[in-house]
Amino acid sequence: MDIFLTEKHKIVRHSVQDFAQKQIVPIAKEIDEEQRFPWEVVDKMATLGYLGIQAPKELGGAGMDTVSYTIIIEEISKASASLGLCASVHNSVALYPILAFGNKSQKEKFVPDLATGKKIGAFCLTEPNAGSDASAIEATAIKDENRDSDHYIVNANKVFVTNGGVAETFLIFVRTNPSAGPKGISVIIAEKGSAGFIVGERENLSGMRANPVSSIRLSDCKIHASNLLAKEGQGLKIGLAALDTGRIGIAAQAVGICQGSLEEGIKYAKERIQFNVPIAKHQSIQNMIADMGTQVESARLMVYRAALLKDMGKPFSKEAAMAKLMASETASRVADMAVQIHGGYGYSKSYPVERYYRDARITRIYEGTSEVHRMVIARSLLS
Amino acid sequence: MKLNIIACVKSVINNMLPGSNRNTLENMELNPFDKPAIEMALSLIKEHKGTLTVLSMGPKSATFGIHQTIAMGADRAVLICDPALKESDTYITAKVLGKALKKLEPFDIVLFGTRSSDSDTGHVGPQTAQMLDIPFIGNIHSLTADQMKNRWIVERKADGYLEAFEVDAKNSKEQKNSSVAFSVSSSFGDSNTFGRPSFISLYGVERAFADKNIEFWDNQTLGLKPEETGLIASPTKIVAWNKEKRSKACQFIDGTYDQKAEQLAQKLSEAGFVG
Numbered sequence: 262m263d264i265f266l267t268e269k270h271k272i273v274r275h276s277v278q279d280f281a282q283k284q285i286v287p288i289a290k291e292i293d294e295e296q297r298f299p300w301e302v303v304d305k306m307a308t309l310g311y312l313g314i315q316a317p318k319e320l321g322g323a324g325m326d327t328v329s330y331t332i333i334i335e336e337i338s339k340a341s342a343s344l345g346l347c348a349s350v351h352n353s354v355a356l357y358p359i360l361a362f363g364n365k366s367q368k369e370k371f372v373p374d375l376a377t378g379k380k381i382g383a384f385c386l387t388e389p390n391a392g393s394d395a396s397a398i399e400a401t402a403i404k405d406e407n408r409d410s411d412h413y414i415v416n417a418n419k420v421f422v423t424n425g426g427v428a429e430t431f432l433i434f435v436r437t438n439p440s441a442g443p444k445g446i447s448v449i450i451a452e453k454g455s456a457g458f459i460v461g462e463r464e465n466l467s468g469m470r471a472n473p474v475s476s477i478r479l480s481d482c483k484i485h486a487s488n489l490l491a492k493e494g495q496g497l498k499i500g501l502a503a504l505d506t507g508r509i510g511i512a513a514q515a516v517g518i519c520q521g522s523l524e525e526g527i528k529y530a531k532e533r534i535q536f537n538v539p540i541a542k543h544q545s546i547q548n549m550i551a552d553m554g555t556q557v558e559s560a561r562l563m564v565y566r567a568a569l570l571k572d573m574g575k576p577f578s579k580e581a582a583m584a585k586l587m588a589s590e591t592a593s594r595v596a597d598m599a600v601q602i603h604g605g606y607g608y609s610k611s612y613p614v615e616r617y618y619r620d621a622r623i624t625r626i627y628e629g630t631s632e633v634h635r636m637v638i639a640r641s642l643l644s
Numbered sequence: 645m646k647l648n649i650i651a652c653v654k655s656v657i658n659n660m661l662p663g664s665n666r667n668t669l670e671n672m673e674l675n676p677f678d679k680p681a682i683e684m685a686l687s688l689i690k691e692h693k694g695t696l697t698v699l700s701m702g703p704k705s706a707t708f709g710i711h712q713t714i715a716m717g718a719d720r721a722v723l724i725c726d727p728a729l730k731e732s733d734t735y736i737t738a739k740v741l742g743k744a745l746k747k748l749e750p751f752d753i754v755l756f757g758t759r760s761s762d763s764d765t766g767h768v769g770p771q772t773a774q775m776l777d778i779p780f781i782g783n784i785h786s787l788t789a790d791q792m793k794n795r796w797i798v799e800r801k802a803d804g805y806l807e808a809f810e811v812d813a814k815n816s817k818e819q820k821n822s823s824v825a826f827s828v829s830s831s832f833g834d835s836n837t838f839g840r841p842s843f844i845s846l847y848g849v850e851r852a853f854a855d856k857n858i859e860f861w862d863n864q865t866l867g868l869k870p871e872e873t874g875l876i877a878s879p880t881k882i883v884a885w886n887k888e889k890r891s892k893a894c895q896f897i898d899g900t901y902d903q904k905a906e907q908l909a910q911k912l913s914e915a916g917f918v919g
Contacts, residue, residue, distance in 0.1 A: 272844070275844075276849060309843055309845040323847055323849075
């Protein structure tokens with residue numbers, strides 16, 4: 262597995278494992294049960310650079326590569342997928358688009374606070390009537406009174422916003438030209454605290470419960486035109502680029518859930534005695550462990566390949582989509598097998614596999630469903 | 645008062661595959677007992693300013709542990725790496741480290757871990773101090789400077805007592821500076837403002853690989869002949885090295901719940917686990 266990882270990557274993994282084991286694992290169960298966002302740990306993650314993994318050093322980031330990013334998200338997610346989600350979304354779909362598409366003053370204004378974790382970022386695309394079909398969004402940002410105005414009046418109703426309850430910097434997908442169809446979509450950077458910016462109810466989700474996934478509403482919210490990311494009409498392009506990168510993060514998160522499920526499955530199989538032997542001696546359990554291990558490695562290899570391609574500056578969109586599809590579907594299967602190995606105990610909150618099982622399920626849905634990913638992959642293969 | 649501190653550390657094997665004693669980048673890390681020495685050095689530098697140099701002897705794969713120390717905050721790192729050093733015992737290790745320390749003069753303090761997690765001798769710190777003819781105090785958890793007198797005040801715990809010492813930095817005949825050596829207890833930092841547990845940041849990892857390079861020294865750098873080091877020169881030689889066979893035995897305690905609890909507490913106390 263580690264054949265193409267450098268010594269630096271290995272030290273990154275070792276360091277994150279050390280942190281996750283000592284700081285996240287002990288609270289993972291509690292923050293899930295109590296739906297608590299653990300600021301005390303997130304602040305430490307910020308100090309260690311986990312919220313500015315790939316941002317340049319001069320803007321407060323750690324300046325690392327995508328493979329390191331993948332390793333970090335994987336290891337945090339293994340301890341708590343909710344916190345892995347926080348870091349993945351913050352780094353890849355909130356911070357990255359500003360780095361990739363922002364102008365100099367936008368980068369200087371927003372990136373340092375995000376990269377050092379002083380502020381958490383969020384990405385607001387999904388609406389009640391626009392999920393997989395992102396071009397169906399209804400949110401609008403209309404120039405005040407005349408086209409030369411230097412303000413937009415933004416009205417938006419966004420749902421399922423990861424980090425929504427704690428974020429302060431939001432990328433909002435809006436229509437700046439409602440009659441232009443997909444070409445009328447743009448991205449506006451909104452800040453919490455603006456008049457008309459409302460953080461809605463926290464979602465009561467099945468998994469990822471430590472992340473304050475919330476709805477966000479902007480009601481006649483006046484936002485300065487300098488907060489427009491890139492140009493009007495470039496929203497879908499920004500969204501697709503962000504999601505390409507985001508997919509690698511979610512795929513890495515799924516691999517973390519897989520690895521956690523595998524390790525818990527092995528541990529329990531060695532401890533649990535039935536028919537006078539540890540159940541790991543039974544062939545049916547061995548078959549499950551063998552399948553789990555093989556599938557986890559396959560998923561991980563695909564995710565690392567996508568990350569490597571990105572670091573090499575090569576096209577990685579198809580590979581990232583394949584990795585996300587593979588890793589998320591694998592996470593569901595592997596977590597399911599881990600529950601099966603645990604039997605009745607796996608269905609109780611006494612063991613972490615119950616949480617992995619719930620957390621794994623959403624990875625097949627968010628940042629592009631498995632069905633949308635198949636569509637993307639098929640389009641690429643058939644073109 | 646700027647301090648030049650040298651921390652002598654070791655990379656140890658953390659996960660040995662069955663039937664193998666190979667050290668690779670996959671299975672080496674900084675000796676956990678050396679971490680408090682690095683942390684104490686960094687907290688002293690935070691207070692007094694100065695530099696931390698990490699010195700180590702080991703194979704090429706030992707760079708893993710050395711990079712960890714640079715990521716933690718070390719300013720310079722030297723790895724003494726030579727095939728002729730293979731299987732050196734603690735005496736030869738101390739001799740080699742002593743030579744290297746002479747080359748790194750001037751310095752104020754040399755810090756060691758109390759022992760290594762793989763060979764567990766605790767020899768190297770005191771032996772190296774002996775090679776340099778400087779004072780050594782082991783297992784300290786507190787170190788403060790009495791700057792007026794060029795003196796150090798140290799505390800250590802031993803046998804249920806808290807001991808405090810004053811120690812003068814010693815200027816031996818051949819030395820360019822006065823210095824003193826300590827090994828640092830794993831309990832360092834428990835009550836320290838530096839705050840444990842400390843974690844390696846991504847910024848630190850970047851620093852370790854961006855502009856800090858490990859300097860590689862060999863026997864030639866230190867003026868040592870191959871026959872003066874390694875297994876040939878070592879007074880102690882490992883003749884057998886087998887995995888210990890551990891047997892588990894279950895003991896049952898009889899009586900009422902109160903009696904059982906009493907007996908259990910007593911057994912744990914006798915075994916040194918509590919009390």
